[in-house]
């Protein structure tokens with residue numbers, strides 16, 4: 001995740017802090033300063049740090065449970081609205097997803113119970129008054145953990161409670177459809193949160209926006225992986241295309257841009273091997289700079305990942321995600337370019353696939 005700094009590594013998982021988290025600390029300090037001066041500001045910041053330590057432990061609850069199923073978590077990022085653990089993958093079995101989802105809130109429950117037990121002990125030993133106890137730091141941390149526990153169990157996918165709901169739905173109607181239904185429920189609840197947020201709690205609006213976007217993002221991802229599962233790269237690749245030779249110039253590329261519908265051209269050497277890709281933006285930039293004579297070799301994107309013809313679409317998506325590349329060259333056994341893949345034609349395949357899937361699953365079942 002961009003805009004974040006690494007705090008420490010624990011058991012193979014890097015704990016990162018998003019820079020906006022510093023804004024939250026500054027904001028808490030400023031608000032508390034107005035109420036209680038320096039002392040109030042320090043207490044406020046200390047409280048938020050302890051609270052986020054509980055959030056980190058919550059995330060490690062998920063991480064340790066996932067590790068039991070062989071799933072690694074490279075990093076967890078602290079955002080002002082909570083923690084986000086980026087697991088390698090989600091558990092495939094619904095029963096495992098339930099265990100992983102509940103392990104986080106379980107940590108908050110344990111923290112709250114331990115604190116309540118400690119406070120109860122103090123109450124009996126020191127004869128403290130109930131009011132003094134209620135305003136104590138530990139009591140506030142205990143209450144905050146109970147709020148975290150309850151809040152995370154709200155069945156708004158992709159929050160923990162929503163993941164449990166998705167897993168339960170997946171048991172009945174399969175993973176893709178279960179995810180779609182859970183995501184819709186999550187988005188409906190997000191709209192409800194936003195509405196409550198506008199009545200006075202701006203933090204809730206942020207949480208609502210996060211849930212809404214995360215729900216659609218994750219549902220889209222699940223559908224996409226479902227559509228491309230087991231399919232070959234040859235099912236989606238562009239096979240009819242114009243290319244440019246290594247001796248071509250920006251002007252040559254501009255001519256091709258006009259006379260074809262392509263927005264990008266592979267640059268090939270005499271043997272048909274891929275040297276790079278030149279897209280419309282690079283061509284236009286060169287023309288604008290008055291460099292129409294410039295060789296395409298100098299303005300193309302050179303480090304384009306390639307995959308062999310027998311690769312799967314899953315591998316293509318992984319390659320695009322890990323390299324951030326906009327093109328994937330597809331080569332035959334002699335390393336000659338035979339096709340290529342762009343995010344656009346991948347999207348087209350996914351749209352075709354999900355439309356077919358929807359037509360199939362949304363059709364009412366015939367009467368027996």
Ligand SMILES: [Zn+2]
Pocket residue numbers: 058059062104105152160
């Ligand atoms: Zn959680």
